[in-house]
Amino acid sequence: MGEFRMPSLGADMESGTLLEWRVKPGDRVKRRDIIAVVDTDKAAIEVEVYEDGVVEELLVKPGEKVPVGTVMAIIRSDADQPREAETKAVGAEQATTEAAPPRAQKKEPPAPPPESPAERVKASPYARRLAAEHGIDLKTLVPSGPHESICAADVKQAVEAAKAAGPEEPPPVAAPPRAEEAPAAAAPAPEEVSGWKDPEAMRRAIAKAMARSKREIPHYYLQTRVDMRRTLGWLESENRRRSIKDRLLPVVPLLKAVAMSLQEVPELNGYWIDDRHQPQEAINIGIAISLRQGGLIAPAILDADLLGVDELMAALRDLITRTRDGRLKSAEMTAATITVTNLGDLGVESVFGVIYPPQVALVGIGKTMEQPWAENGLLGVRPVMTASLSGDHRATDGLQGARFLDTLNRRLQEPSKL
Amino acid sequence: MQSEDDIKKVALEIIAGIAPEADVEHLDPSDRLRNQFDFDSVDFMxxxxxxxxxxxxNIPEEDYPKLATLNGCIAYLKAKIDR
Structure with a gap:
């Protein structure tokens, strides 16, 4: 029996108000289905379920405000689901681990012993989970990760290939609508369930998170100046042959370069929870988005490292549009493993951000502006962008931070490889 | 054939769609939209x-700076349409 609890949708959330159920007793739900809409101090958030099963009982009524961790519904797991124990553990932990997304809450399976039996397939924990989710046999995959291990990208590739080939098995008869479709099908008009909270509550929520960050996190700060000539030149030629809708914004190659640099310096991607550094394999980049009525929110682009520049652009537009409309999903609110703040649009040269707990780093992007630039004994004028890194000194040292900024710089000198 | 007023009306409607809380009635046509409505790069796009x-x-990327203010926008688009 699984308990669906009021999730923590951010470091600053203590309780939430149930706005509506998107399911009723007897409904079959699948992992990632949106089953409820919850109002927090910041916003109305669509909340996903993290296990398959059948809704047995709804315990909280719409309009009720309950603390984080309160059991809101009973979901009967499918008895023959091999992942039952695991998903249940996730659900139970969700109540106690503050602000951590499901990825972080899950206890990773122990790493295979160095001399594992020959039949055990080498794969990262994240790849295993993805494979289990999509019903893919790891043995059928060709490993491309380090030491011939299967990494998440291999699984994603197989998922894509399977999709292209068409479904191998018919979907369950009583399949619920996909998460993406559910709101449109079941929800009242968006205005009724979405929208941001009043600026004062939002301000208090931000105050709580930021005060906690500065109280608990010993920040260190680094910055580097990046010659953007090559990246902007590449962007210009790319955009010239694109229709207006498909054009890339300068922030897109930056985000891609950040994601790729995190693959090389994975220590900066993850959390500090329970006095322990917990780097994450999935790279979910939180984007600080300001809201016009005041305040800001940093929802995540999930698996940003696996997206190409066009997919990143589409994801960014979609995320910003939905953020402004108050239509975010719970995973987007909780899964960020690092945050990027881009104040360049507003003309500031550099920004040293405050880390969003429990994350361990924040990347700051300043305005790209023409600057004198000395190289090889010659002085020229270049578009220069100042990138900064705020790091949690409990989790990493300046060395990793410096390596990250250096890698980011190198990536931006080879834009065609982004 | 579209007049400057037509272009202005269309532009204001689009702004109102992007920033529903924007007070387009009291917009300063010579000030940058970015300053007045907190437009970020995605809004501008x-x-x-x-x-x-x-x-x-057809608006090529290099012409984006000409769209920065409402006045600039109207002048640029009028010239484009009349051409």
């Missing part, structure tokens, strides 16, 4: 996409 679609013009 959506603004340009809207203008292209509604006015049936």
């Amino acid at each position: 959506n603004f340009a996409v809207g203008l292209e679609e509604q006015l049936n013009v």
Whole structure:
């Protein structure tokens, strides 16, 4: 029996108000289905379920405000689901681990012993989970990760290939609508369930998170100046042959370069929870988005490292549009493993951000502006962008931070490889 | 044939769509839209996409700076449409 609890949708959330159920007793739900809409101090958030099963009982009524961790519904797991124990553990932990997304809450399976039996397939924990989710046999995959291990990208590739080939098995008869479709099908008009909270509550929520960050996190700060000539030149030629809708914004190659640099310096991607550094394999980049009525929110682009520049652009537009409309999903609110703040649009040269707990780093992007630039004994004028890194000194040292900024710089000198 | 007023009306409608709380009535036509409505780069892109679609013009990326203010926008688009 699984308990669906009021999730923590951010470091600053203590309780939430149930706005509506998107399911009723007897409904079959699948992992990632949106089953409820919850109002927090910041916003109305669509909340996903993290296990398959059948809704047995709804315990909280719409309009009720309950603390984080309160059991809101009973979901009967499918008895023959091999992942039952695991998903249940996730659900139970969700109540106690503050602000951590499901990825972080899950206890990773122990790493295979160095001399594992020959039949055990080498794969990262994240790849295993993805494979289990999509019903893919790891043995059928060709490993491309380090030491011939299967990494998440291999699984994603197989998922894509399977999709292209068409479904191998018919979907369950009583399949619920996909998460993406559910709101449109079941929800009242968006205005009724979405929208941001009043600026004062939002301000208090931000105050709580930021005060906690500065109280608990010993920040260190680094910055580097990046010659953007090559990246902007590449962007210009790319955009010239694109229709207006498909054009890339300068922030897109930056985000891609950040994601790729995190693959090389994975220590900066993850959390500090329970006095322990917990780097994450999935790279979910939180984007600080300001809201016009005041305040800001940093929802995540999930698996940003696996997206190409066009997919990143589409994801960014979609995320910003939905953020402004108050239509975010719970995973987007909780899964960020690092945050990027881009104040360049507003003309500031550099920004040293405050880390969003429990994350361990924040990347700051300043305005790209023409600057004198000395190289090889010659002085020229270049578009220069100042990138900064705020790091949690409990989790990493300046060395990793410096390596990250250096890698980011190198990536931006080879834009065609982004 | 679209007059400057027509173009202005279309532009204001698009702005209102992107920033519903924007007070377009009291917009300063010579000040940058970015300053007045907290437009970020994605908002600005959506603004340009809207203008292209509604006015049936082609706006290359290098012309984006000409769209920064409402006055600039009207002058640029009028010249484009009349051409």
